[in-house]
Amino acid sequence: MSATTDTGAQHTPITEAERLRAHEIEREAAKSAPQAERRRRRGGLSIQSKLLIMLLSVSLISSVIVGVIGYINGRESLQAAAIDQLTTIRELRVNELEHTLEGVQKGVRLDSRNLSAQTLSRELNAGWDDLQTRELSPEQLAELEAYYADTFNPELEARTGETYSSTAFIPESNAGKWAQYHYTAQFADFDEALATNTAADGTPYSAAAEQYGDYLTRLVSQVGYEDLLVLNLDGDVVYSAYKGVDLGSNLLDGPYEDSSLADAYREVVATNSVNAVKTTDFERWIPSLNIPAMWVVSPIGNDSTITGVLAAQIPLDTINNAMTGDQQWKEQGLGDTGEVYVVGQDHLMRSISRELVEHPDQYAQKAISAGTPPAIADRVVAVNGTVLLQPIDTAPVVEALKGRTGSGISTSYLGDESIAAWTPVEIDGLNWVAVARITTAEAFAPVADFTRTLVLSLLGIVLAVSVLSLLLAQVFTRPIRKLVDAVRRIAGGDLAVQVPIDSRDEIGDLGSAFNDMASSLRIKQDLIDAQQTENRKLMLTLMPEAVAKRYKDGEETISEEHDNVSVVFAELVGFEEYAEGLSGASETSQLNALMRGFDEAAQKAGVEKVRTLRGGYLASSGLIVPRVDNVRRAVDFAREMRLVVQRFNSQNGTELDIRAGVDTGTVTSGLVARTSLAYDLWGDAVSLAYRVRSVTGQPGIYVSQAVRDRMQDSVTFTPAGSVELRGTAQDVWRIE
Known part of the structure; x- marks a missing residue:
């Protein structure tokens, strides 16, 4: 200051x-x-003629030269700036994608190693072995076939355009049929299937699913997986969080044996190590109605043995949100046409197109004009997704798939001339590339505006110089x-x-x-x-007028003693633990929300804020404006602070609280430091307010004996202990 x-x-x-x-x-x-x-x-x-000739010649020649140089340099500078900006945004999006998937890989590896997963795997495997001895009745088998014929297959055929028999996805094993009949065929609602972990059929498998299935349910709900599968070492899917048609199938010889998931399963089982993790590329997954799916797979077990495999299905939104920045393209500096997308080695997109999100009615026409087959373009619009559908054979993709990083001007997959920046994506198990692009029309729009302005300015200059030369x-x-x-x-x-x-x-x-x-x-x-007036006003907001005048007059050591002042020293309880799960920006935003609430409470109660710390708040009553009821105001303010925290808890699902100390007496105020001024309080009242708040270590409002004596007729107090100040024991009371 x-x-x-x-x-x-x-x-x-x-x-x-x-x-x-x-x-x-x-x-x-x-x-x-x-x-x-x-x-x-x-x-x-x-002179008039000379001025006319001279000014016209100089202005015309200089304007043309400056205009040409400005146009050339402006276009080159804008292109370089656009490429630099695209490269920066591309790196940000790619880094977020890499960090997101690395986090998922680490999470799956840890989830598959913990004791819950190990116990779940052993119990489900034992229950699965028991199911192998049980057979469905003919009526139950017929009901299972009817589920496929009447429910699942029609939805799948509507999405794929292909026809499937009612027995195509029924497992060969008794256990697989039993699980699909008692779980998969019984649920028409996915949320109900996720929440239900028992078939109540009296089998050990159902008992194990009921006891341990909640672990997977909570992982799906809290982490946001699309699905979680548990497999045994024979390739059987012994459990699915959503109880889909992949439950009970065998990845080694069943209908999905040629899938990327099956390949990843074989690879991690072959390592016989719980540290192994494998990430698959997107593939069309029939149990998800042919929607593209990618998996992170890791063995279940410990360092001595593995008992199964945990497979986590990653939602499409995980990739899309990372590449689009939650669809905040314009806010990221990508203007009206810029985007960042990823492409696989098959030249198909692995993230959603911005054009499809913002202009779905124009997407098909632009894609078809750029060479996309009409059937594919129409399918993209119908399913509102470009993953594994939109082909991209542009030069940036070809270069990036060769392992090269670069930038330049090229034609996009929608036929627009664009500035593009491309690079390979470094994610274990995936051969993806990322491309950031923005149309040249938008990137070079300032050049066109500059050219138009230049021509008009040149004409204006010629006219103005002609007139002025006649008058000079x-x-x-x-x-x-x-x-x-x-x-x-x-x-x-x-x-x-x-x-x-x-x-x-x-x-x-x-x-x-x-x-x-x-x-x-x-x-x-x-x-x-x-400005001098504003500075004087600002100084008066930071310190009392008398102190401000003394500082303005050149005093370096300024302090004042005040009698009959109440002091509130409060600290947040539980915010450190709550902030551990927040980003730096979120933590600051939440803390600011609390501090604004405290400031409003201070204004309402008529107390003066002295200073705030991270999680702490120091206020006084009767310091600047003497008040007869300063003790009551201080206590009311401490209570209002707890109400502010309670409202915050109800809005954010937190369990924060306030531990506040209140004392009254004589304090000293003054300016601290010289290069960076701070108006502060100190003295016995401040020290006692600070110390009484922590007498029990529990949240609440604690007051000194002096406060209790002045408020005992209107507030209920309970003894809370004592603290020592200057060798004298001071009783501490808690406000109920």
Whole structure:
């Protein structure tokens, strides 16, 4: 914090020598006037003609040169700036994607190693072995086939356009049929299936699912997986969080044996290590109605043995949100046409297209015009997704798939000429590339505006110079005396002086420039005066007026003692633990919300905020404005702070609280430090308020004996202990 002081302007009077010098200048100007008149009468081009030719030539030539250079440099600079910006945004999006998937991989690896997963795997495997001895009745098998024929297959066929038999996805094993009948075929609602973990069929498998299935349910709900599968070492899917048609199937010889998930399963099982993790590329997953799915797979077990495999299905939104920044393209600096997307080694998109999100009605037409088959373009619009559908064979994708990073101008997959920046994506198990692009029309729009402005300006300059050149050959000696007098008045402090403009030549321009200068000086002086006033107001918001005046007068050591002042020292309880799960920006935002609530409570209660810390708040009552009821106001403010925290808890699902101490007595206030000023309080009342708040370590409002004595008729107190201050024990009371 800095303070400003008033300064007074000192004006030097005009001396006799200066007046004589001014008269000499006037006499010399008078002598030169006839000579100038004689020169104007000589033959040859007049000043007006010379000025016209000179100004037109210089302005035209310089304008054309500057315009051409500006156009070339502007286009190159804009292209370089656009590429730099695209490269930066691309790296941000790619880093977020890599960190997101790395986090998912780490999470799946940890989830598969914990004790819950190990116990779940063993119990489900044992229950699965028991199910192998059980067979469905003919009626139950018929119901299972009817589920596929009437429910699942029609939805799948509507999405794929292909036909499937009612037995195509029924497992061969007794256990698989039993699980699908008692789980998969019983649920028409996915949320109900996720929440239900028992079939109540009396089998050990159902008992194990009921006891341990909630672990997977909570992982799906809290982490946001699309689904979680548990497999045994024989390739059987012994459990699915959503109880889909993949439950009970076998990845080694079942309908999904050729899937990427099956390949990943074989690879991680072959390692026989719980540290193994495998991420698959997107593939169309029939149990998800042929929606693209990617998996992160890791063995379940410990360092000595593995008992199964955990497979987490990653939602499409995980990739889309990372690449689109939650669809905040414009806010990220990508304008109206920019985007960042990823492409796989098959030249198909792995994230959603911005054009599809913002202009779905135009997408198909643009994609088809750029070479996308009409059937694919229509399918993209129908399913509102481009993953594994939209082909991209542009030069940036081809270069990036060769392992190269670069930038340049090329045609996009929608046929637009675009500036693009591309790079490979470094994610274990995936061969993806990322491309950031923005159309050249948008990137170079300022060049077109500049060119149009340049042409119009050039025409305006030619017209203005032609007119001004005809007017500039006028008498220019007459205003000199007025200018000299005006300069002297300015030197004497008269900033309101203005010179009448009687001519339109160089002297007239000089007179106009002088007037502008005088106006500018006057405006600047007004601004300086206004700024000094604002600085004084600002200082009064940081400290009392008496302290501000003493500091302004140059005092370095400033302090005041105040009698009968109540002090509240409060700290947040539980915010550190709550902030551990927040980002830096979120933590600051949440803390600011609480502090704003405390400030409003302070204003409402009529107390003065002294300072705030991270999780702490110091306020006083009766310091600046003496108050008879300062103790009551301090206690009311402490109570209101708890209400602020309670409202925050109800809005955010937190369990924060306040531990506040209140004392009354004599305090000292003053300025601390010199280079960075801080107005602060200290003294026994402040120290006691600070110490009583922590007498029990529990949240609540704690007061000293002095506060209790003054409030005992209106507030209920309970003993909370005592603290020692200056060798004397002080009783501490808690407000109920």
